[in-house]
Amino acid sequence: MVPAPNAQKSPACVLVVEDEILVRVLIADELRVEGFSVVEAATADEALSYFQAGVQVDLVISDIEIPGALNGLDLIRRLRAEAPSLLTVLTSGNPPGVHEAHAFLRKPYEVRRAVVLVAALLQKETG
Amino acid sequence: MNEPCVLLVDAEELVRTPLAQYLRECGYRVLEAINAKEAQALLSEGSQTIDIALADIQTLGGSGFAFAAWVRRNKPGVRVLSAGTIAAAARQAGDLCDEEPPIQKPYDHQLVFDRIRRLLAERERNRN
Numbered sequence: 001m002v003p004a005p006n007a008q009k010s011p012a013c014v015l016v017v018e019d020e021i022l023v024r025v026l027i028a029d030e031l032r033v034e035g036f037s038v039v040e041a042a043t044a045d046e047a048l049s050y051f052q053a054g055v056q057v058d059l060v061i062s063d064i065e066i067p068g069a070l071n072g073l074d075l076i077r078r079l080r081a082e083a084p085s086l087l088t089v090l091t092s093g094n095p096p097g098v099h100e101a102h103a104f105l106r107k108p109y110e111v112r113r114a115v116v117l118v119a120a121l122l123q124k125e126t127g
Numbered sequence: 128m129n130e131p132c133v134l135l136v137d138a139e140e141l142v143r144t145p146l147a148q149y150l151r152e153c154g155y156r157v158l159e160a161i162n163a164k165e166a167q168a169l170l171s172e173g174s175q176t177i178d179i180a181l182a183d184i185q186t187l188g189g190s191g192f193a194f195a196a197w198v199r200r201n202k203p204g205v206r207v208l209s210a211g212t213i214a215a216a217a218r219q220a221g222d223l224c225d226e227e228p229p230i231q232k233p234y235d236h237q238l239v240f241d242r243i244r245r246l247l248a249e250r251e252r253n254r255n
Contacts, residue, residue, distance in 0.1 A: 021165040022172060023219055025158055039144050042161045046140045052253040053246040092169075 012122045013037040013055070016073065017047045017062035018091075027061070028113045034119065044070035044078075051079060057086065059122055061114065063107075064092035076101050087121045089114075132156040132175065133223065134205075136166045136182040136194070141246040142213055146181075146220050149239045153224035163194035170202050175207055179223065183216055184209045213243055 014031050018024040019042045028038045039057065041047040045068050051057065060079060064072035076088045077100055088101040091114075096104060102121055105114055133155045137143035140161075147157045158175060160166040166182070169175055180198055184191030198235045208223075210216035221236025 006224070021160060021168050025169065025175070028159075038149075040159050041140055042165070046161070049250060050140055050144070053250040054253065055246070 011035050011037045012058040013039065014118060015039045015041060015047055015050065015057045015060045015062075017041045017044065017060065017066060017072065019043065019063065019066050023063075026111050026116055030115050031118065034115055036118070042066075044075040046074070047075060048078065049103065051082065057083075058070065058125075059087040059118060061089040061105075061118060062102040064090055064094075064096055073099055085125075087125060089117060089121070130154055131155040131178045132158065134158045134160060134166055134180045136160045136180065136184060137165065137216070138162060138183070141250060142183070142216065142243050145239050145242050145246065146216060149220055149236070155223065157191065163191070163197075166194065167197060170205065171196065177202070179208060181204045181208045181210070181216070181219055183211070183221070185211045214240055217243070225243045 014036050016024055016038060018027065024040055028040050031038045039050055041050060043066055047060065053059050054062055060076065062072040062075055066072055070078065072090055073096065076090060079086055080088065080100060089103045089105060090096055090099055090101040091105045091107055091109065093107040105117065133150050135143055135147050135157055137146065138161050143159055147155065147159050150157045158169055158177065160169060166180065170177060182191060182194060195209055198205050198207050208219050210219050217236045217240035220239060
């Protein structure tokens with residue numbers, strides 16, 4: 001059991017950006033089981049579109065290799081410019097070198113490990 | 128997990144996400160796909176038991192009807208529902224919440240439709 005979102009507040013919202021549907025479903029499902037609100041996006045454009053609608057997002061977990069004009073590194077940079085307090089996690093099969101995310105998960109990763117990391121980052125942020 | 132499972136196929140995240148949240152609040156398990164290819168991958172993979180496919184035929188373009196035909200041919204046990212507009216998709220979701228889920232209907236589907244319209248309008252404002 002990972003630390004649950006604070007029951008007094010609305011659940012933290014996690015935006016999962018992953019173009020591989022079977023991976024996205026697994027991580028999104030597991031995060032929902034832990035009580036997080038989860039938004040799914042397959043591309044950086046979808047993720048940005050969701051942000052532009054003004055919806056509160058607390059943490060973004062994004063693959064680096066995603067289709068479209070922006071990759072995960074670009075997406076994180078762009079989102080943090082708009083929302084500096086946003087928590088960010090990058091994933092990839094290859095080490096990313098220099099990046100601006102709070103954490104990096106090397107693929108293939110265990111879904112539980114990703115959920116524990118997300119919960120720990122959010123827990124740290126909210127105290 | 129014994130909740131009936133809905134596979135929601137919609138290319139527009141600001142429509143798909145609120146609809147998916149609504150159906151989850153009604154007690155359905157919801158899988159989200161952005162296009163027919165993703166939906167077919169989920170249906171074919173087989174680890175997920177899917178009872179209903181709710182697809183936006185319009186945003187799937189020409190592949191929408193082909194997708195419905197593919198499901199009927201390859202997954203005859205899956206009930207296919209199609210919608211051509213956001214309002215129709217919200218109504219379909221509302222009908223699903225009326226008929227089968229384990230939890231009582233939390234709010235009217237018109238509220239989901241209104242929320243989707245607000246999200247789309249807000250995005251347009253922020254883009255301009």
